[in-house]
Amino acid sequence: MAQASSTLDQNQFSCPICLDLLKDPVAINCGHSYCMSCIKSCWDQEDHLGVYSCPQCRQTFIPRPVLNRNTILAEVVEKLKKTGLQAATPADHYAGPGDVECDFCTGRKHKAAKSCLVCLASYCETHLKPHYESPAFKKHKLTDATGRLQDKVCSQHDKPLEVYCRTDQQCICYLCTMDKHRSHDTVSAAAQRVEIQKQMGETQREFQQRIQMREKELQELREAVGSFTSSAQSAVEDSERIFTEMIRSIERRRSEVTKLIRDQEKAAVSQAEGHMERLKQEIDELKRRHSELEQLSHTEDHIHFLQRCQGLPVTPEAGFGPRISVSPRSDFGNLRKVVSELKDQLENVCRKKIAEIHHPVTKDTILPELVPRTRAEFLQWELLFLSPAASWSFTFT
Incomplete structure (x- = not known):
């Protein structure tokens, strides 16, 4: 008490x-x-x-x-x-670095709670009371505290920006509608915000769907890599066992096949890891854009909303690569068959069978060859993946 x-x-x-x-x-x-x-x-x-x-x-x-x-x-x-x-006064009531200061505080400035577009000044909670209590301030326009009040005021008429000109795609004041923007397609800033935010809601849903799709692909790719690595390891062990039973004359051929399998495994896993990294980056970027749209959709400042939304993406597809499909599980079964046959044959047939081994090994992979279907898709791929030294060729359909 x-x-x-x-x-x-x-x-x-x-x-x-x-x-x-x-x-x-x-x-x-x-x-x-x-x-x-x-x-x-x-x-x-x-x-x-x-x-x-x-x-x-x-x-x-x-x-x-x-x-x-x-x-x-x-x-x-x-x-x-x-x-x-x-x-x-609690320490958190004082303005710190990055905070908007109250224009009416003397001495140490307090943190501004609101800014007035009529007074062109910012007020702390105490100095804001007259705007709530006095009839003289009833028609004043309050907004979130900002240090850039001039951005909310028409530079020509010195009036609050409360109208949006769809013709010129810019925020204007009411006097502008009777002057430079006469006969233009104009609506209130609040109405334009509602329309754009409705479109933004669709974009956010598309971002969320894209995030879920990419996360699913990432999980499938992880599982495929694990299966492929396990299968490659099993193939190496089987070939090692079979080649060990063969005579000394085919020891050199055994080493060649082992190296072939390892090289293909390394190339396939390296390719998959590259796509995994890209998927992670795309997911992070999609989440960042989704979060940015979410934060912007909650702001009370119509003008800030309209000015910021001009540079935001319209759809989540822009700047991202095509979908990734994962190949069915491979177990190097053909290789085992060929190596088993090779065990019962002599050195004079080894050279012929080595050529037959090369084909089944190289066709086993995690991802199918990705070919862009359109010129636009190719340009996206080129921007995202191709280095100056790359020499890939594509066919458009």
């Missing part, structure tokens, strides 16, 4: 401008209290208008009120200071 009372005292005797305990407190005609230096500084900026207002309720005064120190209030504040009940 003592702590709650302390917080109440701090709020009652804090200056709404500097947010610290009142220094030389004064009460102006509307009843609100400020530090004398704070309200003087505020009214000094209104001298050229000749009309002075309360920063909280916006009540105006003519002429400039005479300020007198509120002795009783000053004594109460001094007692608060002696009891140690200083007004404290």
Whole structure:
């Protein structure tokens, strides 16, 4: 209870401008209290208008009120200071690197909660209260705190950007619709955002489907590599066993076949690993784009949404390679048959059978030959995979 009372005292005797305990407190005609230096500084900026207002309720005064120190209030504040009940602001309420600062805080700036497109200023929670409480600010346009308020205002008419010109594909103000963009196809920024976000929803679903498809292909490819490696290892072991039973004269041929199998295994696995790496990169990129669209779809700032969505991908297919199909499981069965026959034959037939071995080994692979079906698909492949030294040839259908 003592702590709650302390917080109440701090709020009652804090200056709404500097947010610290009142220094030389004064009460102006509307009843609100400020530090004398704070309200003087505020009214000094209104001298050229000749009309002075309360920063909280916006009540105006003519002429400039005479300020007198509120002795009783000053004594109460001094007692608060002696009891140690200083007004404290949590550290996370102060603006840090990258945060938008409140334009009305003096001294150490607080973090802005909203920006006003009419005032062209940003406000912390305390200085934002008049925009919520005073009828004078009822028509002001508040948006998420931003340090680039000029980007939300028409450079020609100095009015908020609230309209989207479909003809010129840019954000404009209402005066622009009667000027340079007269007779153009225009809608409100909110309406255009709804239309684009509807399209974006379809794109996000396509991204999700593509992610699931690629993840499935990646899993199939992993399983195929494991099966292929196991099959290759089994083929090596079988051939080693058969060749060991043969006479010394065919030892050299055994080494040739073993090397052939290993080379093909290495080439096939290397090819598959390359596609696996590409699939991982595509999945990461698809997830990144999906996340970017997800974050953008939740922003409340229509203008930021429209300006950012211009550079986003329309469909998830752009910049990605073709689908990958995995070949059925291979077990080097033909090789075993040929090697078994070779065991019963003499050296004079070994040279002929080695040529027969080469063909069944090289045709076993994890992935079929990938051939682009269209010119556009070929250009995508060339961009994604081909190095300057590559010399692949393709047939278009």
